[in-house]
Amino acid sequence: MQKLKLKHPAAIRWFHWINFPLLFLMIWSGLLIYWANDVYRIGPLHFFPAWVYRVFRMDHRLAEGMALHFVFMWLFVINGILYVAYTLISGEWRLLVPRSLSTFRNAWHVVLHDLGLHKPLPQDKYNAAQQVSYSGIIVMGVGSVLTGLAIYKPAQLAWLAALFGGYEGARLIHFVLTIGYVLFFVVHVWQVIRAGWNNFRGIVIGYELVEENE
């Protein structure tokens, strides 16, 4: 028998879809800022080669990037705080937060399964890998806000900058976390495509069509 099962409460769906363009805007404006002093590299891998700025027209837009970053940071942070508050108050956090070390072990099994190397594990609403990544992304968000504040106000919040190894340390962590969001996004979208339309529709309308035998 088929039925419609509520998967994502309306609040979560709104927070999710509001966050999407805001995070995009924060990354985009962050790159406009980063262009002015693009010092990070891993060996020969330079963040970023000149053509990247040229193709996306990201050069010579520092003032614009800073303004966007420091305007939209408010909406990004408020939406994030409301999301966390909602999951705490509604109890939704219980489904999202890894409850024991075994979650991390299971998350690894989920990854192996996704790569076709392991048989599936039983799961609740979110599987172990989702629990780890959806909780991890919140920790990353908190990290971005704190390191962001540390480089935004390194004099007034010198203690906060010190916590991240000083101004330069905080700047590096802020950048690495941003790269982390991009990687998260790539894997997330790939997984959504794999999971199919019923799953994707769930984050828009809230309900999933499920088959249940009585």
Added chain:
Amino acid sequence: MNSWHPEIVLPEDEIKRALRRKTRRDFLVGGLAAIGAFGGYKWVRSRKREDGLQWPERKILDMNGQLAHSYFSDSHLMPTYSRSDVGWLKPNGDIGMDEDADPDPWVVKVIADENGSELNLSLADVKALPKTEMITRFCCIEGWSAIAYWGGARFSDFTRKYFRPDLKLTNFVYMATPGEDYYVGLDMKSAMHPQTLLAYEHDGKPLADEHGAPLRLVIPGKYGIKSIKRLGFIQYTNERPADYWGEQGYDWFAGL
């Protein structure tokens, strides 16, 4: 969204119809919300510019500045370092420094807005004040930073000595190169911060030309754009002063 049922159980054909209805409605709502958000963004980005920045963004940046200003305290200091941490300081920006600087006789013209009194001070007048040395991080708005060693007089000492002490301090101070090609505006609280120096030494030596000889401002609590080189003009004022980069889309406060 309508009321919230954990499960909807209906006969086979009705469930398909219910699902289609929900899908249609919520994608429509989502689409409209996306169009609205995009429209709002486009609206903000197409507003008239104030000092090179769309006015809604300018307003928020000024609010951010006010918020930081209210939290600002003389006891919040930029960390200080030791001599061995000092690094190379990139000499960025040379606007207003095309004429050769002649430190003798160097004249700093000081105007106190309220009574219009005008004062011409020499480098010796600045050097007569207690000397402060500090090793602080210089943060460029471009993103790089360097630890630099400065020597000079606190701007607060300068103000107490040369701005009439019986007068109430003005809200702002304006500083410029001799020809006013480069100029910065500062809120008085930041200007009077103990780490704000009128510097005449860098690395233990008189300022090099590219670092703003013979006298410059060093204000580690703000981005480097505010640390004006080759200082020739100071005005105490209650009007928020013009600021070179603040007029080109950057935050006026630029506080760290």
